[in-house]
Amino acid sequence: MKNVFILTIISLVAGLCLSGVYIGTKDQIEISKKAAFNNSLKVVLPFMKDKYEDVPPVKYDMEEVPIYPVVENGVLQGAALQVIGKNGYAGNIKVLVGVDKNQTITGIQILEHKETPGLGTKSADEAWWGQFKGKSLDKFKFKVKKDGGDVDAITAATITSRSVTDAVQKGLVVYREYAGSFNKMGVSHE
Amino acid sequence: MKSLVITSSPHVRSIERLTDVMYDVVIAMIPAVLVSIYFFGLQSLLITVTAVVGCMAFEALFLKIAGKTNIRATVLDGSAIVTGILIALNLPPTSPIWMTLIGSLIAIIVAKQVFGGLGYNIFNPALVARVFLLISFPVQMTRWVNPSFFKGDAITAATPLGMLKTDGLATVSKTFSHLDFFLGTIGGSLGEVSAVALLIGGLYLLMRKVISWEIPVSMLGSLFIFTGIFWMLDKARYADPIFHILTGGALLGAFFMATDMVTSPITRKGMLIFGAGIGVLTGLIRLFGGYPEGVSFAILIMNSLVPLIDKYTEVKKFGLVKVKA
Amino acid sequence: MSNGNTAWSTFADGIWKNSPTLTLLLGMCPMLATSSSVMNALGMGMAATFVLVMSNIFISALRNIIPKQMRIPCFIVVIATFVTIVDLVMAAYSPGLYKSLGIFIPLIVVNCIVLGRAEAFAYKNGIASSMLDGVGMGIGFTVGLFLMSTFREILGNGSFLNLPLFGPSFSPVLIMIMPPGAFMTLGFLIALKSYLDKRQKKGA
Numbered sequence: 001m002k003n004v005f006i007l008t009i010i011s012l013v014a015g016l017c018l019s020g021v022y023i024g025t026k027d028q029i030e031i032s033k034k035a036a037f038n039n040s041l042k043v044v045l046p047f048m049k050d051k052y053e054d055v056p057p058v059k060y061d062m063e064e065v066p067i068y069p070v071v072e073n074g075v076l077q078g079a080a081l082q083v084i085g086k087n088g089y090a091g092n093i094k095v096l097v098g099v100d101k102n103q104t105i106t107g108i109q110i111l112e113h114k115e116t117p118g119l120g121t122k123s124a125d126e127a128w129w130g131q132f133k134g135k136s137l138d139k140f141k142f143k144v145k146k147d148g149g150d151v152d153a154i155t156a157a158t159i160t161s162r163s164v165t166d167a168v169q170k171g172l173v174v175y176r177e178y179a180g181s182f183n184k185m186g187v188s189h190e
Numbered sequence: 191m192k193s194l195v196i197t198s199s200p201h202v203r204s205i206e207r208l209t210d211v212m213y214d215v216v217i218a219m220i221p222a223v224l225v226s227i228y229f230f231g232l233q234s235l236l237i238t239v240t241a242v243v244g245c246m247a248f249e250a251l252f253l254k255i256a257g258k259t260n261i262r263a264t265v266l267d268g269s270a271i272v273t274g275i276l277i278a279l280n281l282p283p284t285s286p287i288w289m290t291l292i293g294s295l296i297a298i299i300v301a302k303q304v305f306g307g308l309g310y311n312i313f314n315p316a317l318v319a320r321v322f323l324l325i326s327f328p329v330q331m332t333r334w335v336n337p338s339f340f341k342g343d344a345i346t347a348a349t350p351l352g353m354l355k356t357d358g359l360a361t362v363s364k365t366f367s368h369l370d371f372f373l374g375t376i377g378g379s380l381g382e383v384s385a386v387a388l389l390i391g392g393l394y395l396l397m398r399k400v401i402s403w404e405i406p407v408s409m410l411g412s413l414f415i416f417t418g419i420f421w422m423l424d425k426a427r428y429a430d431p432i433f434h435i436l437t438g439g440a441l442l443g444a445f446f447m448a449t450d451m452v453t454s455p456i457t458r459k460g461m462l463i464f465g466a467g468i469g470v471l472t473g474l475i476r477l478f479g480g481y482p483e484g485v486s487f488a489i490l491i492m493n494s495l496v497p498l499i500d501k502y503t504e505v506k507k508f509g510l511v512k513v514k515a
Numbered sequence: 516m517s518n519g520n521t522a523w524s525t526f527a528d529g530i531w532k533n534s535p536t537l538t539l540l541l542g543m544c545p546m547l548a549t550s551s552s553v554m555n556a557l558g559m560g561m562a563a564t565f566v567l568v569m570s571n572i573f574i575s576a577l578r579n580i581i582p583k584q585m586r587i588p589c590f591i592v593v594i595a596t597f598v599t600i601v602d603l604v605m606a607a608y609s610p611g612l613y614k615s616l617g618i619f620i621p622l623i624v625v626n627c628i629v630l631g632r633a634e635a636f637a638y639k640n641g642i643a644s645s646m647l648d649g650v651g652m653g654i655g656f657t658v659g660l661f662l663m664s665t666f667r668e669i670l671g672n673g674s675f676l677n678l679p680l681f682g683p684s685f686s687p688v689l690i691m692i693m694p695p696g697a698f699m700t701l702g703f704l705i706a707l708k709s710y711l712d713k714r715q716k717k718g719a
Contacts, residue, residue: 003585010577010589014596021600028607036610089480117551118672118689119328146357156328159480292688300699326690 044080044098044107045070052080060174067178076182077101081174082111085167089159090114093123097171103179104136108168113160120160128154128161132168137176142169208308211451212268214400218391219275219446225387226380230283230335234380237281237290242274244294252303269308273297276316279381279442280486281323284333292326293319313493314453317486324486334377349378350437355482359429371436378438381446385436392445401449404461405468409444410435412469420477434476439485443468447486453493460496460503467492525644529651536659536701537708541627545619546660547697553676556664557657558612559619562605564653566597566623571637571649578638590633591624598623628656663700667691 041048048070057064058081069079078100085093094112099105110124122128131152135142143149144161153161226234249270253261277293301318305311324331334349350371353362370376374384381388395401418431434440439447448454448468455464468488475484535541542563549559570593574581581589602620605613613620623629632652637645668674671691673681690696 003582006580006582007585007588007592010581011592014592018596018599021603025603025607029603032607032610116689117692118687156332304702322690325693325695326688327686328689330686 040096040109040111041068041080041098043109044096045078045100046098046106047077047100058174058178060170060177065170065174067174069178069182075101076179078106079175079178081171083167083171083174085163085165087159087166088113088115088163089120089157090116093160093163093167095164095167095171097168097175099172099175101179102136103172103176104134105132105168105172106134108132108164108171110164115160116157119154119157122154122157123160123164128152129164137169137172142166142172209266209268211400212272214395214398215272215446216268216275218394218398218400219272219279219381221387221390222279222381222384222442223275225374225384226279226283229374229383230380234278234283236287237283237285237380238275238278240287240290241278241281241294242271244291245270245274245277245298248295248298249303252299256303264307267308270298273302273315276381276446277319279446280316280320280379280439282331282334282379284330284335286330289323289327289330293323296322309452311452312496313490314447314450317447317490317493320486321490324481336375336377349382349482350376350433351476351482352377354429359427362429362433368432368436371433376437381442382437382439385441388441388445392441395445395449401445401451402458402461404458405449405454405465406444408462408465409448409469409472410440412466413440413472414469416470416473417477420473428477434473438476438483440472443472443485443489448489448492453496455496455499455503457500457503457505460499463499463503464492464496467495522644522647526647526651529648529653529655530658531655534655534659534708535628535631535652536656537705538712539628539631540705541631542656543701545622545626546656546663547694547701549616549619550660550664550667550697550700551692552615552668552672553661553664554612555615556660558605558609558616560653560657560660562601562616562620563623563626563628563656564650565601566594566626567629567632567653567656568646568649569597570594570629570633571645572642574633574637575640575642575645581638586634586638587630590630590638594629594633595624628652659704663697663704666700666704667696671696 041052045052049072052068052070055067055069057066059065063084066082067079068081070077078098080096080098083095083097085095091114093110093115096109096111097105098107108129113120113123115121115123135150141149142151142165144151144153144158144165146153146158147162149165151161151165223234223238226238246265250261250265253264258264274294277290277297281290281293297315297319300322301313301315302308302311332352334352348357350362350366353365366376372385374387376383392401392406396403396406413434414431417428417434420428421430444465448465455461468485471488471491472484475481475487479487481487529535533539536543536546545559545563549555570590573593574590577589577593598621601623602613605616605620632648636648640648665675668676669680670688671693673679673685673687688696691700
């Protein structure tokens with residue numbers, strides 16, 4: 001009985017301490033998370049001034065694609081889209097794709113991946129993804145060269161390159177649809 | 191019976207004919223080496239010499255550091271030479287010298303001497319080196335060139351299996367014929383291009399009774415059956431079984447690496463199981479895995495199961511089995 | 516003087532002679548998993564050192580209250596508390612490191628070094644020497660991680676603390692920053708340590 005009592009006391013004190021630390025760090029954790037995401041956003045959307053619209057994800061082909069549109073004076077300037085590249089070398093690759101109002105790519109960031117260190121991870125370097133900058137669906141074939149497209153695959157990481165390329169293309173397609181509906185209905189926060 | 195202590199495997203095998211056996215294996219590899227020189231030129235000779243010298247030097251160095259006394263005899267027992275040639279046969283013709291040397295270092299020190307030297311290694315040293323290099327330097331390890339003899343200058347090319355993985359079966363059948371695989375006029379590592387040279391070496395080993403038929407036959411047979419089943423199911427998508435046997439490292443593995451007596455089972459039944467396992471794993475990796483070629487992975491995986499196979503296929507000694515009442 | 520001597524050896528033992536990872540072979544899982552870059556290794560080492568020191572102090576302080584039969588649950592509660600604190604603080608102030616260490620921070624709870632020192636040392640010794648033991652062991656763990664990650668990052672990525680060391684023509688030995696490289700490096704480090712120990716013994 002006494003033993004259980006002591007364990008209870010220790011657990012109680014520990015719990016109290018932890019709730020204190022939790023409350024103390026909660027806001028900072030939120031801020032850090034937001035800052036990290038905002039940094040990625042700034043890379044893919046260099047033209048973004050300070051804020052993006054908070055809108056629900058777009059449905060596309062059984063998927064929900066989170067979208068972060070930038071709107072100035074009621075005109076859509078572009079958007080960042082969080083798309084999933086399927087069939088990477090090790091699972092899916094989460095990519096943030098930035099698109100401007102001319103429907104060309106302004107930047108990409110790899111948010112999450114499990115690719116091979118030193119090979120597939122090169123997809124996160126601008127030296128590789130820089131080739132997408134300023135490209136649009138009508139003038140650029142979003143396929144690696146091996147598959148008859150215009151994308152230079154990373155040496156020895158064709159599968160990763162293919163997956164990221166698919167994701168970037170998907171981002172452009174989803175943006176085109178979103179821009180179409182935006183022009184009809186304006187920004188919708190629903 | 192109590193006085194006999196059974197230790198955990200791997201067990202020391204007979205080494206009476208060790209040096210003879212090793213030099214027989216070297217002789218058997220000569221056709222493959224000659225063919226590679228014929229196709230890829232002096233570069234291939236350079237790789238072979240580097241690998242052999244590297245293996246012997248690293249072995250001497252390790253034995254010296256470890257304070258062993260019989261350095262000369264061990265280095266000259268032929269096993270380092272065999273490992274060296276096998277490493278060379280597993281490398282692409284464009285391998286830089288430093289990469290060949292790293293391969294020799296890994297094979298001799300990590301795969302062989304750390305486990306206790308010849309007879310104690312669990313994994314085939316040359317294959318450990320190949321897999322280490324393949325994972326570490328995928329760019330250099332997959333830079334193939336076409337043999338220069340038939341098609342003019344050596345140009346970069348994909349191996350048939352690599353092409354199958356990235357471009358599909360149709361491209362492969364357009365580019366190569368079965369005769370190409372048989373003669374070796376294809377891209378590939380030094381020792382995987384020419385099926386006919388490997389077959390000559392393999393037959394020599396079989397005739398000299400250095401290797402027995404069980405492992406090659408069960409390995410190639412199971413690979414044939416496994417890939418054959420998928421070929422029958424969808425001929426447009428899967429390559430035929432002959433293709434799978436003639437390309438990649440299947441023949442090299444079947445005759446020269448799976449049969450390594452240190453890392454394969456002792457009993458006939460064990461060898462059949464071992465070979466069949468390699469064949470099926472190779473098929474699985476080639477058809478469904480991330481790498482185009484799976485022979486080396488398959489052999490290493492089965493190497494690790496050898497103690498288990500030996501345990502369950504142990505021949506019952508006379509008088510040990512109880513007569514059923 | 517003799518007291519100072521034992522305090523010193525309590526502290527110094529863990530750093531090299533009884534190095535937790537290279538001699539006692541404890542804490543292998545984080546050692547293998549987080550040593551692919553020096554940055555991660557130092558982050559892991561510091562997080563574990565903090566937990567080790569704090570839990571050693573508290574367990575030592577509570578050693579007369581904690582009943583013998585219930586000691587393991589009590590230890591775990593104390594350890595888990597500090598691990599959670601590290602987890603939260605790291606998430607708040609060092610999100611980059613937090614992201615790359617991921618699951619291995621919460622897993623410090625089951626790191627055998629922490630529980631092992633609580634059981635073998637802090638439960639039997641005073642607060643001051645328990646703290647010293649925690650610091651020593653923590654540094655020892657960090658040193659092990661540092662050695663291993665230096666080796667792996669230089670060979671496997673051609674860099675040290677993310678600074679590239681070689682020109683672009685250097686092709687890194689990729690396997691070294693993958694799991695097989697971790698096992699090989701650990702094996703060779705342990706061999707090196709016992710080789711040095713043996714030589715020292717012979718010399719003495």
